Amino acid sequence: MMERRQLDQIIFIFIIFSFVRVAHADNYTIRGMNLPAMNFNSSEIFTCDAGITRCTGNMNRQITKTTIDKDSTWNLTDVNNPNSIILQMSQGQSIIGTRNWTVPTKQPAQGPQQETKILLNFHNCSSDQFPCEDGSCVDILARCNYTAECGDRSDEDSCARLSLSDGYLTTAPNSINHSTPIDLSVTTTFDTMISLDYAAKKLGLRLTLTISWRDPGLSFNNLQTVSRANTLQPTEWNEIWHPELVFNNTQNRDSTSSMSSANSLVVVERISTTPEADDPTTLIKNAIYKGIDNIIVQENIR
Known part of the structure; x- marks a missing residue:
């Protein structure tokens, strides 16, 4: 009888303790x-x-x-x-x-x-969260995704995609030591034949030209998994080095720089899955991705 009472007391104490949330x-x-x-x-x-x-x-x-x-x-x-x-x-x-x-x-x-x-x-907030201005915390990967997660919408403020390293060059490729060539990928897709002149030996085509490369002199802020969400604006495009291709066999010796911005799209394809640690002395936290690990893609329709 005594053992049953002691057991009941132990069970009762355990049940009470299990509902107590220890303050921390x-x-x-x-x-x-x-x-x-x-x-x-x-x-x-x-x-x-x-x-x-x-x-x-x-x-x-x-x-x-x-x-x-x-x-x-x-x-x-x-x-x-x-x-x-x-x-x-x-x-x-x-x-x-x-x-x-x-x-x-x-x-x-x-x-x-x-x-x-x-x-x-x-x-x-934890290291993988963004501290909102109102003190709440949201997932850092949701920063600058065109949808406000913070109640005060502060996660959608200051959403510039680019950060340039010190001494960044716009006139030459920014390889790791400024002498190593960078890899370019160029893809041409022929979409439509517009005209064909046998006598003049001229062929009119509508094509899509895609150029991609990595830039070690850059870092990117808050990249999204969908590349089109990482579109660079014309002002950002003008701040960075980009290759120029010249087509000598075209009627006007066209180049990529002469193509209309209305027919061009520049995005960043996020390859990295985990952002780098940012600088805590800056007020606004960003998810930072290295330029060497992620790809700039320029798509031109001609």
Whole structure:
């Protein structure tokens, strides 16, 4: 009888425990910290309490919240020097998401105090997620896919596809060492015969010319699996090197540069399945793909 009671107690305790959710602190990071003078490590992880009133970093920084007359202020300080404020934020009732922080400066001998403002995103998104401005998290692969995933649509902002490396050349191929030739693939598809003049020995054709290559001097942002979603705009096309083919046996010695932009399409074919790590000192996160691993495709209809 005693053993049955003990067993019932154990089962009861187990059932109660199984429904209890153990509280745990969330880990947060800061994006956009690009002030070198602050000597801030963007990889610092902050562990916050449930109300996000106090967050402790793993590199001796801390964030504390003070409230006076319902006005809240968050201060980022050094654990060893909590009275010296590094950053301060008093915008709204939460520090989660993109907020305007202030870098306090010492009172000058003359004139008003000068302050520096900086936009930062305080979030707890994982490495494969995009931190929205409102603090929510969405899949990074959904960034710039022409469909808003964030409630504030911030995942569809700043969607330029191209990033050029330092010293990028528009007048020559950007091979890895600027001397190694790059591989070009050229495909011609004959669509329609327009005219045939036996006497003049002339043949009129409508054709599609497709040129593809890889550019190590580029990186691409937020590429989609469907290539047409990665279309380069004319302004972007003019920023990069691209090959020019000249057709000596045509009536006007046509070239790819003389073809109308209305009849041309330039896309990036995503080959990489996993994006590279981006720079956390930039405010807005992007999924980055190397130019050497993905293919530029220029399609001309003539």
